[in-house]
Amino acid sequence: MSESEDAHDDDVLAAEYVLHLLDDDERRAFEARLATDRELQVRVWSWEKRLSPLSDAIEVVAPSKTLRSRVLQSVGEPPARRPAQALWAWIAGGAVTAGLLLFVLFGETFGPEPNLAVAFQAELASEDRAQVMVAGVIPATHEIVIERVTGTAPEGRVHELWLIAEGADAPVSLGLLENQGITRIRVPDDIAPGVRTGTIAVSEEPPGGSPSGAPTGPIVAAAQFSDV
Amino acid sequence: MTTIADIEDMMARITLRDRDALASLYDATSAKLFGVCLRVLQNRSEAEDVLHDVYVRVWQKADTYAVTGHSPMTWLITVTRNMSIDRLRKRRPETGSDDAMALVADAGPGPEAAAIASSERARIEACMGELESDRADAVRAVYLEGETYKDLAEHFDVPLNTMRTWLRRSLMKLRDCLTR
Incomplete structure (x- = not known):
């Protein structure tokens, strides 16, 4: 046993966390560390993986037939409702600081009727214009709305949207694009201020998106936003 | 017979908001995951509630599984176990x-x-x-x-x-x- 005492203690804690053996206070304290401590995350994942073969012993049991349709109904919300929900969740989440920041940055007025208008726009087009998308930003909801005008990702590939913030040295993934119609992507609060002045780009990736966290496929198009 | 590669493909398609892929994933994995819920909760109706929430979570969070480096089944079982035990802990005071x-x-x-x-x-x-x-x-x-x-x-x-x-x-x- 050559591992240090701290490493040993962290590994015990990680195991207890995975097994739900920590009390509420310990669990909260552990999760606070886990949010930023990569080494601790790896310990947790290792324990999850290590113990998971124990569940091979669990017998399979069919749930009732009605559950399947309940599940599919629950995920079948029409996409048109999403901006209002995102805004509501954002307000309910008490993101006051972010709200103030947004107010300062975008000068939006939050009355009883939030302004869901697109404030910035960009055209994302490939060189041969076989792929054309129009992207708009709704500052009130921190959303980027992307509409495909022409083209789709090739068979077996997906398009991923990236933000390269001004002065940043690496792109941040904003999510995957639907292969047709409109995709709405909510930008995390901490990077939203960088959207207006940064560059957005679309890359071609394997299903599920870039496995590495950086674009791996060809860049289809890139653009900057301008005011509407 | 569903292979790991099939389940990986379903997960990737779920990230792209493919409801049919979620249905396929449900068909391939729900009996196993329901077993996990039942083992923890020992109560069918509670176990079904949790299983419902598990698939909704999968729908919303399918893209996060890759960072853990888990196989899709390990990830699904881990999520199911976590949500089942959370439910168990919540009811524990009144249930022996x-x-x-x-x-x-x-x-x-x-x-x-x-x-x-x-x-x-x-x-x-x-x-x-x-x-x-x-x-x-x-x-x-x-x-x-x-x-x-x-x-x-x-x-x-x-x-x-x-x-x-x-x-x-x-x-x-x-x-x-x-x-x-």
Whole structure:
């Protein structure tokens, strides 16, 4: 046993966390560390993986037939409702600081009727214009709305949207694009201020998106936003 | 027969908001995941509520599984187990767990499960076999049924701190054996 005492203690804690053996206070304290401590995350994942073969012993049991349709109904919300929900969740989440920041940055007025208008726009087009998308930003909801005008990702590939913030040295993934119609992507609060002045780009990736966290496929198009 | 590659493909398509892929994933995995919920909750209707929430979570969070480096099944089982135990902890104050000894005794592999034994399974069983049998039972009860230190201390009739020490040592032994 050559591992240090701290490493040993962290590994015990990680195991207890995975097994739900920590009390509420310990669990909260552990999760606070886990949010930023990569080494601790790896310990947790290792324990999850290590113990998971124990569940091979669990017998399979069919749930009732009605559950399947309940599940599919629950995920079948029409996409048109999403901006209002995102805004509501954002307000309910008490993101006051972010709200103030947004107010300062975008000068939006939050009355009883939030302004869901697109404030910035960009055209994302490939060189041969076989792929054309129009992207708009709704500052009130921190959303980027992307509409495909022409083209789709090739068979077996997906398009991923990236933000390269001004002065940043690496792109941040904003999510995957639907292969047709409109995709709405909510930008995390901490990077939203960088959207207006940064560059957005679309890359071609394997299903599920870039496995590495950086674009791996060809860049289809890139653009900057301008005011509407 | 659904392979790991099939499930990976379903997960990737779910990230792209493909409802049919979620339906396929449900068909391929719900009986296993329901087994996990039931094992923890011992109550069908609660287990179904949790299973419903598991698939909704999968729909929303399918893109996060890749960062863990888990196989899709490991990720699904981990999510299901976590959500089941969260539910169990919430109801614990008013619900007793007096049949837990029976569950511990039950925790060994059944014949049908043994038949599908994977090599990983064989490894962990071999390592569990190196622990004293009551300590291996304690590890299983914690993992499969969501037992707490307090539950275990009562069932094994030892002080809480002794139980804690036992289990921690057992886990470290298990880890050392599995990484050997």
